[in-house]
Amino acid sequence: MQKLRLVNPTVVSLAGLAIVLFIFTTPYCHSFFDTYGIVSTPSSGSGRPIAAKNSTRAVARVPKGCDIFRGEWVPDDGGAVPYYTNRSCPFIQEHQNCMKYGRPDLGFLRWRWRWRPSGCELPRFDAAGFLDAVRGRSMAFVGDSLARNHMQSLMCLLSKVEYPKDVSPTQNQEFRTLHYASHNFTVSVFWSPFLVKANVSDSDNGGGRLWNLYLDEPDDAWLPLVAGYDYVVISAATWFTRPSLFYESGRLVACYYCLVPGVPQLTLRYSLRVAHRTALRAVASLPGFNGTAIVRTVSPMSHFEGGEWDKGGDCRRTRPYEARVAGLDLDFYTAQVEEFEAAEKAARERGVRMVLMDTTAAMVLRPDGHPSRYGHWAHENVTLYNDCVHWCLPGPIDVWNEMLLQMLLP
Secondary structure, eight states, X not given: OOOOOXXXXXXXXXXXXXXXXXXXXXXXXXXXXXXXXXXXXXXXXXXXXXXXXXOOSOOOOOOTTOOTTSEEEEEOTTOOOOSOOTXXXXXXXXXXXXXXXXXXXOTTSGGGEEEXXXXXXXXXXXXXXXXXXXXXXXXXXXESHHHHHHHHHXXXXXXXXXXXXXXXXXXXXXXXXXXXXXXXXEEEEEEOTTSEEEEEEEEEOSSSEEEEEEEEEEOTTTGGGGTTOSEEEEOOOGGGGSOEEEEETTEEEEEESOOXXXXXXXXXXXXXXXXXHHHHHHHHTXXXXXXXXXXXXXXXXXXXXXXXXXXXXXXXXXXXXXXXXXXHHHHHHHHHHHHHHHHHHHHHHHTOEEEEEOOHHHHTTOGGGSOBTTTSOTTOOOOOOOBOSSOOSSSTTHHHHHHHHHHHOO
């Protein structure tokens, strides 16, 4: 299998992908923590992060100079056992619980295929080593349902060592905080699908309500709350496919597919770029933030085949394939990288560390890793479209945390 290459954009129609995202990201009545009543050894004190302690565990790491984000998926012939299953990890969101809902093939599972960077080997995830590396620290995941997908993968990987206690200060299921008492490690998720201030508009485009995006205003639902965190993992992309009105300096300046007379039409590429510019520069200059901002690039939205998402499109492949980042995936990726580079320079001047978690190249090769129709029972009387956006747990997304661990090591 050849390494992935970035190419010039091609035309890709997502035609309403936003609706399928809404279906699979709507909050549930009970969180996965409440559902399973997960608790761990009671924590002492306030649960706030303390100064990091020196780790005594030797964690395998890649050699200096190895690019862990460029490589290929290769069969894991070593007979490695799975990190976890849907029976051993209670943190899997129902729509990503592919094993529970009867997916017949098992080739997509993380241990059947492993990511091999060009020029080195990526060590398997070391749960105890990860917890040692983040002892006394805190980590926030900010973004949409894929940020939650990422965090749930991490929690499943860590469940081999410890279950956390839910210490969330709110009942809002989109804002959760967990504490790993034995390592004094706090992990949180903040729902902010656009990263900037946004709300549902009173206007519609004939097919549904529009979103108001205030592109130059950071989202207060997360920004001031992450100042005390050691690591902030930032990601967003999929919600920008929704028809939206664009505001800057409090004034309506343009829109994407709003069909409002007199309002200039711009593309969703514009809104994603400006929102990332606003959010990343706000983190770089956030008072009190002295941690590391980790910017994760777009997770592919182009894995629907045989039709669009609402016209029979599906992701039925059972193994990795050769592919190129193209179309909207490439446009989003390019904008994110360019805005990261500009924000990183400003952050460095202020003494804040900002790094890029460039997962797009690896994940575009894994159309076999999505739930497809296996996010519910086949006999259920529900209207759900094939999910080719989120990732099965366990599944290829677990490699994000193998990469994350390497990024955390000194």
